[in-house]
Amino acid sequence: MSSDIVFYAAIVWVTVLLGVIVVRLAAASTTAQRILALDLLTLVLIGLLALAAGEDQRSYALDAALALALLSFVATLAACKYYEGRKPFT
Amino acid sequence: MTAVIADVLILLGLAILTIGVYGIVRLPDVYTQLHAASKAGFLGIAALLAAAALEGDGAIIARAVLIVALLALTTPVAAHAIARAAHRREEPMRTPAAVDETRDEP
Numbered sequence: 001m002s003s004d005i006v007f008y009a010a011i012v013w014v015t016v017l018l019g020v021i022v023v024r025l026a027a028a029s030t031t032a033q034r035i036l037a038l039d040l041l042t043l044v045l046i047g048l049l050a051l052a053a054g055e056d057q058r059s060y061a062l063d064a065a066l067a068l069a070l071l072s073f074v075a076t077l078a079a080c081k082y083y084e085g086r087k088p089f090t
Numbered sequence: 091m092t093a094v095i096a097d098v099l100i101l102l103g104l105a106i107l108t109i110g111v112y113g114i115v116r117l118p119d120v121y122t123q124l125h126a127a128s129k130a131g132f133l134g135i136a137a138l139l140a141a142a143a144l145e146g147d148g149a150i151i152a153r154a155v156l157i158v159a160l161l162a163l164t165t166p167v168a169a170h171a172i173a174r175a176a177h178r179r180e181e182p183m184r185t186p187a188a189v190d191e192t193r194d195e196p
Contacts, residue, residue: 003093003097006097006100006101007100010100010101010104013104013108014104014107017107017108017111020111020115021111021114024111024114024115030120030176030181031179032120032172032173032175032176032179032181033119033120033123035172035175036114036120036123036124036127036172037114039127039168039172040110040111040114040127040131043127043131043132043135043161043165044107044111044131044135046135046157046161047103047107047134047135047138047139050135050138050139050141050142050154050157051100051138051141051142053142053146053150053153053154054096054100054138054141054142054143054144054145054146054150057146057147057150059146059147059149059150059153062142062150062153062154062157063153065153065157066153066156066157066160069157069160069161069164070160070164072168073164073167073168076168076171076172077167077168077171080168080171080172080174080175081171081175083175083179084174084175084178084179085178085179
């Protein structure tokens with residue numbers, strides 16, 4: 001277990017980063033920037049789950065992180081293919 | 091001792107993630123933002139997962155290694171897909187010295 005002050009500061013700081021990315025997602029000027037911001041949002045969310053798993057040995061948080069990583073990869077690829085003008089599943 | 095190393099890894103990961111998010115906010119177009127988001131994002135997450143695995147039991151270590159390996163494979167592919175989609179939709183390059191060598195005009 002890491003020390004408490006570092007853990008809580010890290011949780012707060014990652015949440016601030018999530019807020020910044022959400023603002024950036026809403027204010028993006030192009031669609032590719034929006035897809036990229038969504039991708040980074042799930043990546044930071046995986047970091048938050050990793051912090052939660054490391055604090056008191058909750059391995060199921062990393063199960064959720066694994067599912068989130070797979071899902072965000074497929075979602076990014078599908079969104080990019082759709083944005084290119086092709087159908088996502090052909 | 092391992093608690094100190096875990097703290098250092100958490101702070102390192104947070105610093106790298108902050109650099110990535112700052113790049114998203116400040117860089118002008120999607121092609122340059124991809125540098126910040128994919129590389130810094132993956133490195134920051136890898137540091138946080140290493141901090142979690144440092145004092146975890148076998149279940150946490152196995153999942154952390156699996157997630158890092160998975161992200162090492164998928165993050166570059168996702169970044170490349172975003173860049174290719176943006177390029178095919180002809181999104182402008184706003185960096186001052188940017189040259190698009192796939193276009194014909196000088």
